[in-house]
Amino acid sequence: MSDGAAVHAGSGKVRELFGLDEDRLLLVATDRISTFDVVLPTPIPDKGRVLTGLSGFWFARTSQIVPNHLLVLRPDARSTEVRRLEMLPIECVVRGYLAGSGWKDYQRLGSTSGHELPEGLVESDRLPEPIFTPATKAAEGHDENISREAAADLVGRELLEDVERISLELYSYVSDYAATRGIMLADTKLEFGLDGAGTLVLADEAFTPDSSRFWPADSYEPGRPQPSFDKQYVRDFCEQLGWDKTPPGPELPQSVVEGTRSRYIEAFERLTAVPFAAYLDDPNTVLS
Ligand code: PZK
DSSP states (O other): OTTOOOEEEEEOSSEEEEEOSSSEEEEEEOSOOEETTEEOSSOOTTHHHHHHHHHHHHHHHHTTTSOBSEEEEOTTSSEEEEEOOEEOSEEEEEEEEOOHHHHHHHHHHSEETTEEOOTTOOTTOEEEEEEEOOEEOOSSSOOOBOOHHHHHHHHOHHHHHHHHHHHHHHHHHHHHHHHTTTEEEEEEEEEEEEOTTOOEEEESOOSOTTTEEEEEGGGOOTTSOOOOTTTHHHHHHHHHHTOOSOSSOOOOOHHHHHHHHHHHHHHHHHHHOSOHHHHHHOGGGGGO
């Protein structure tokens, strides 16, 4: 293990994790894409690089709010060396708008994760203020929204108050930033860990299209689901095929691949103001 061999440490649906040594992991974002919770057989070229670059961009800009795990953005523009942490067993979700499981909870209960919400809200409505809605990490299948009390039982009250405050501050910073570029951040999922000194550290990927709902602001209209900034061509293609959304997923035609790749790159360039070619030439461009 002292010879530099990387040890496979885990697979996500579209990412891979390797152990480098006692203190460091290698996080690799592949070009795989999932829709309706199924990974499709056709990759989207450069998707992993877009997500890695966006994460790096946000890590650099939010380090004054909370330290993060990023150590090195590698020359391949899709992999990062990160600090090995003790991860908290909850997903930290912040919602500014009513979508996904937050909208489902609201329709059923009038609340989500214990936040009583006003009556009469419609799908995709803006919430009176952003809310913290923690979830469990399901080994497979769907994460489940839990109350803040249940989350406090998992991580302790003090740590939960810290991650709630930090998550809301991160959401507020990034959603304000994205709004100046015509992109709405409907919600986002964050993961935190503790370093050897017991300090809270932001980990995983942050504020990417895979961990967040990005909506184009110019077509926002409450009362219906919003088109996804990045995946809408893929969803539309799958819907018009009549696929039953069970594996295996369909292969994507070249037009859908190209349209989707363009949307990822557009999201990257709109948010970072860095030309994607400049990022590929020198990934560290996004960190300054
Ligand atoms: C860690 N995951 C999720 C991500 C996968 C699985 N800095 C860290 N320290 C310790 N553990 C993790 C991290 C991070 N990030 C993250 N699981 C463990 C995950 C990507 C691919 F297979």
